[in-house]
Amino acid sequence: MVNKSAGLLMYRLLDGNLEVFLVHMGGPYWAKKDIGAWSIPKGEYESGEDSFEAARREFLEETGFAAVGKFTRLEDVKQSGGKVISAWAFEGDCDVKAVRSNTFSMEWPPRSGQFHEFPEVDRAEWFDPDLAKEKILKGQRPFIDELQHLLQGDYLEHRALERL
Numbered sequence: 043m044v045n046k047s048a049g050l051l052m053y054r055l056l057d058g059n060l061e062v063f064l065v066h067m068g069g070p071y072w073a074k075k076d077i078g079a080w081s082i083p084k085g086e087y088e089s090g091e092d093s094f095e096a097a098r099r100e101f102l103e104e105t106g107f108a109a110v111g112k113f114t115r116l117e118d119v120k121q122s123g124g125k126v127i128s129a130w131a132f133e134g135d136c137d138v139k140a141v142r143s144n145t146f147s148m149e150w151p152p153r154s155g156q157f158h159e160f161p162e163v164d165r166a167e168w169f170d171p172d173l174a175k176e177k178i179l180k181g182q183r184p185f186i187d188e189l190q191h192l193l194q195g196d197y198l199e200h201r202a203l204e205r206l
Contacts, residue, residue, distance in 0.1 A: 045125040048097035049084020050109050051116065051185050052134045053193075054168070060193060061168040062186060063136070064178055065104055068143060068164035070150050080177040082129060082185060083163070093128045104163045106142035109134065116188050121181035131189050141166040 052063040064080040066072065072079045083104040087096030094113070101109045113130040120126050143163035150158045171190055175183050 048093040049082040065163040068161040
């Protein structure tokens with residue numbers, strides 16, 4: 043069975059410059075990693091569950107913010123491990139210092155018998171697209187590429203309409 047995940051790529055235009063919102067994965071494994079340790083807010087969902095609703099739920103759980111606005115479906119990506127990720131982009135804004143994530147429990151250190159709670163997301167940040175592509179998990183880079191392409195098309199279309 044293929045694992046499926048769904049998430050949201052929030053973006054904003056600040057003084058005409060595109061920024062994307064990414065979250066840093068929580069827990070001890072990711073604590074000292076930076077490059078390739080960021081993601082769109084996302085999570086797995088069950089077969090039969092609506093992927094868009096799962097994406098909105100996961101965004102809320104991992105950030106503490108409800109996603110609202112106009113959502114644009116992005117192309118699914120298949121990660122190297124076989125997981126298929128569905129994503130939607132939307133324009134929004136939030137204070138990264140106000141991000142609050144749910145938690146998970148795991149044995150740490152391994153084989154110690156001690157279980158600890160860790161946040162699923164330990165921080166969030168706004169990045170320009172080039173830096174975001176360095177920070178994000180390699181398998182999710184196509185989401186940023188597609189968003190840039192879509193926004194460039196919207197911008198060019200808007201400019202063409204202004205000239206009419």
